[in-house]
Amino acid sequence: MTNGGTGPAADATSLVDEGGHGHHPKGSLSGLALGAVGVVYGDIGTSPLYAMKETFVGHHKLAVDLAHIYGVVSLIFWSLLIIVTGKYIFLTMRADNKGEGGSLALLALIQRRTGAGPGRWSRSLVMLGVLATALFFGDCMITPAISVLSAVEGLAVVQEGFAPFVLPIAMAILIGLFVIQARGTDTIGKFFGPVMLVYFITLAVLGTLSIIERPDVLKAFDPSWAIHFFVLDPKLAFLALGSVVLALTGAEALYADMGHFGRKPIQVAWVWLIFPALMINYLGQGALMLRNPSAAENPFFMLASEGWRLPLVILATLATIIASQAVITGAFSVCQQAVQLGLMPRLRINHTSASALGQIYLPAVNWALMVMVLVLILMFGESSNLAAAYGIAVTGTMFITTCMLAVLVRRVWNWPLPVAVALTALFLVFDGAYFLSNVTKIPDGGWFPLLVGLVAFTLLTTWAKGRQLMIARLRESAMPIKIFIESAANTATRVQGTAVFMTSTPDGVPHALLHNLKHNKVLHERVILLTVKIADEPYVDDDRRMKIEDLGKGFHRMIMKYGFMQDADVPAALKQVSACGAEFKMMDTSFFLARQTLLPSARPGMMIWREKLFAWMLRNAESAMEFFRLPTNRVVELGSQVEI
Structure with missing residues (x-):
C-alpha cells in the first residue's frame, strides 16, 4: 500500500516485507492496566x-418478575464470558499486528501472513474489513450521545424538576468535549484511570449492597435460566437480545486500543476489576428489581440511596x-489508519503531544462527529430512543470480526479444522442471534x-477503486526510466541542487519530471524519484525505512517505507540518508509534486456518479x-490530466 505525490496511493497489493518488532507500550503492568481502565473500558463500563433499563422498559417491555430477571442477568453473564472474555480478551487479542489491533490491523495481518493476492478470496x-470500519463510524456517533444522555438523565431521578x-x-457537555479535542488529551488523560477506577469500585459496592438483600439473585449464574427465558417466551426473549447486547458494547474497543496499552494490561484489568465489577452491578440491579419492580424505570441510579x-x-x-473521549480518539486513530492504507483521501492530522503515542487530532473528523452527535440527540431526545438505534452497528462489526477470525485461526494459526469450526460456530451463534435481534x-x-455505514462504505470503496484506476492509467502512460535518462541527461541543462520528484508508482518517469523538463528545460544535478510506501504493519523500523537504487547520471530511485500508524516525515527521513551523494540540505532541495485533474474517460472504470465523487474527494x-x-517554500506543484 503506497502513497506519493498528490495523487492516490498505489494498489493494495503493494506490500512491504514483514520483519521488525513493532511497537510495545512502555510502563509497568499496573500503570498500563490503570491506563486501560481509563481509556479502553469506558464504553463497556458505562x-x-x-x-x-432498556431490556425491561425499552421498546419491547418484559415482565419484571423472577424468571425474566434471572433470565436476563444469566444472558448478560454468559455473553460477557463467551463473547468478551473468550472471543476478545483471550482469542482476538492474540491476533496483534506488531502490537496493534482493530479491523484494519487484523485485515492487514491476515493478508501479510497468508500472502493473499488480489483474488476473489482476498477481495472478499x-x-x-472495510465494512467493519464503515460500521464503526456509526457506532462512534451513537456512543457519546447515548452515554452522556443516559448519565445526565439521572438528574431526573434525583429531582423530577431537572427533567x-x-x-x-x-x-x-458534548460540545465542550469536542471543542477541547484540539488542545489534546495528554494532560487530562492522566485523570481518566483514577476516575474510572473509582467508578468501577462504586459499581461493585452498589451491586454488593443490593445482592446482600437478595442473595438468591446469584442463581442467575446458572445458564439454565437463560434457556428457561427462551422457553418461557421465545419471541420476547429474542427481541430482548437487542437490548441485552447493550451490555457488550465497547468489546471491539478492547481489541482496537491494544496498541496503546498492550495485551497483558488489558487482560489483567478485565479479569481482576472490570468483569467482576460489571457483573456485581448487573446482579445488584437484578436484586433491586426483585425487591422493587418499579425500580426497572432506572435501576442503575435507584441502587443508590437518595x-x-x-x-x-x-x-x-x-x-x-x-468513554466518549475514548470513542473520539478511536475515530481519529481509525481514520489515520484508513488514510495511510489508501482507503481515504489525505486528511489534516495534528499531533497534540510530543511524547504520547496516538495523541492526534483530525479537525474534519472532530467537527463532523460533533454535528452528527448533536443531530442524534435532537432527533431521538432520550436515551431509550437512542438505544433503538444502538446495537446494530456493534453487532454487525462483531459478526464480521468472527468471520475474519475464522480465516485467521485456520489459515494463519493452522488450527485443526474441527476446533476452528466448533469455535467459529459458537461465536457465530451468539453474534448472529444478537445481530438478527437488532435488525428488528x-x-x-x-x-x-x-x-x-452505507455512506462511509461508499466513500471508502470509491476512493480505493478510483485510486487503483488512476495508478493504472498513470502506469500505462509512463515512460521507462532508463530510456528517459539516456535521452534527457545528455541534452538537458543541469543546474545545481537536488530535485525530489514524488511519485505514487515506483517505476516509470513521474509526470512532474516530464512537465518540469518540458516547461523549464533543466535538470538538477541530483534527481530523486521518491515513493512513500505504507506497509501492512503498524510500524517500520528505521533500519528498514529506505531502499535506494542508483540509476546513473545523477538519478536515484528511492522508496521510503512507513507503518500505517506512523507519520510520513519526508525531510526528516532524507536527512538520515547518506547513500546517494552529499547530505540533503532543505535549502538546496526542491520538491516537485503532480496534481492530477480527472477527465471523463471513453472507457470508464466505474459509474459516472462514483467518478464525480472520487474527483470531489481528490x-x-x-x-x-x-x-x-x-x-512550504521548497515545493513546486505541476498539474497533469488523467482519464479514469
Whole structure:
C-alpha cells in the first residue's frame, strides 16, 4: 500500500516485507492496566447505566418478575464470558499486528501472513474489513450521545424538576468535549484511570449492597435460566437480545486500543476489576428489581440511596465523558489508519503531544462527529430512543470480526479444522442471534447507523477503486526510466541542487519530471524519484525505512517505507540518508509534486456518479506538502490530466 505525490496511493497489493518488532507500550503492568481502565473500558463500563433499563422498559417491555430477571442477568453473564472474555480478551487479542489491533490491523495481518493476492478470496476479506470500519463510524456517533444522555438523565431521578434541563446539559457537555479535542488529551488523560477506577469500585459496592438483600439473585449464574427465558417466551426473549447486547458494547474497543496499552494490561484489568465489577452491578440491579419492580424505570441510579444519587450522577457523567473521549480518539486513530492504507483521501492530522503515542487530532473528523452527535440527540431526545438505534452497528462489526477470525485461526494459526469450526460456530451463534435481534430495531432508529455505514462504505470503496484506476492509467502512460535518462541527461541543462520528484508508482518517469523538463528545460544535478510506501504493519523500523537504487547520471530511485500508524516525515527521513551523494540540505532541495485533474474517460472504470465523487474527494484531499511535512517554500506543484 503506497502513497506519493498528490495523487492516490498505489494498489493494495503493494506490500512491504514483514520483519521488525513493532511497537510495545512502555510502563509497568499496573500503570498500563490503570491506563486501560481509563481509556479502553469506558464504553463497556458505562453500559450498566442503560442496559438493564432498556431490556425491561425499552421498546419491547418484559415482565419484571423472577424468571425474566434471572433470565436476563444469566444472558448478560454468559455473553460477557463467551463473547468478551473468550472471543476478545483471550482469542482476538492474540491476533496483534506488531502490537496493534482493530479491523484494519487484523485485515492487514491476515493478508501479510497468508500472502493473499488480489483474488476473489482476498477481495472478499478486504470488503469485510472495510465494512467493519464503515460500521464503526456509526457506532462512534451513537456512543457519546447515548452515554452522556443516559448519565445526565439521572438528574431526573434525583429531582423530577431537572427533567427539562437534561437535553441542554447533555448537549453542552458534548460540545465542550469536542471543542477541547484540539488542545489534546495528554494532560487530562492522566485523570481518566483514577476516575474510572473509582467508578468501577462504586459499581461493585452498589451491586454488593443490593445482592446482600437478595442473595438468591446469584442463581442467575446458572445458564439454565437463560434457556428457561427462551422457553418461557421465545419471541420476547429474542427481541430482548437487542437490548441485552447493550451490555457488550465497547468489546471491539478492547481489541482496537491494544496498541496503546498492550495485551497483558488489558487482560489483567478485565479479569481482576472490570468483569467482576460489571457483573456485581448487573446482579445488584437484578436484586433491586426483585425487591422493587418499579425500580426497572432506572435501576442503575435507584441502587443508590437518595442522598448518594446526585454524587452518583456526577461520577457517571464523568465516566461517560471519558468513554466518549475514548470513542473520539478511536475515530481519529481509525481514520489515520484508513488514510495511510489508501482507503481515504489525505486528511489534516495534528499531533497534540510530543511524547504520547496516538495523541492526534483530525479537525474534519472532530467537527463532523460533533454535528452528527448533536443531530442524534435532537432527533431521538432520550436515551431509550437512542438505544433503538444502538446495537446494530456493534453487532454487525462483531459478526464480521468472527468471520475474519475464522480465516485467521485456520489459515494463519493452522488450527485443526474441527476446533476452528466448533469455535467459529459458537461465536457465530451468539453474534448472529444478537445481530438478527437488532435488525428488528431498524424501523425504530437502527436505520441511522446503517445509513452512516452505507455512506462511509461508499466513500471508502470509491476512493480505493478510483485510486487503483488512476495508478493504472498513470502506469500505462509512463515512460521507462532508463530510456528517459539516456535521452534527457545528455541534452538537458543541469543546474545545481537536488530535485525530489514524488511519485505514487515506483517505476516509470513521474509526470512532474516530464512537465518540469518540458516547461523549464533543466535538470538538477541530483534527481530523486521518491515513493512513500505504507506497509501492512503498524510500524517500520528505521533500519528498514529506505531502499535506494542508483540509476546513473545523477538519478536515484528511492522508496521510503512507513507503518500505517506512523507519520510520513519526508525531510526528516532524507536527512538520515547518506547513500546517494552529499547530505540533503532543505535549502538546496526542491520538491516537485503532480496534481492530477480527472477527465471523463471513453472507457470508464466505474459509474459516472462514483467518478464525480472520487474527483470531489481528490480535490478536497489534504495537500501532499503538509501530509509529508515538506518545507512550504521548497515545493513546486505541476498539474497533469488523467482519464479514469
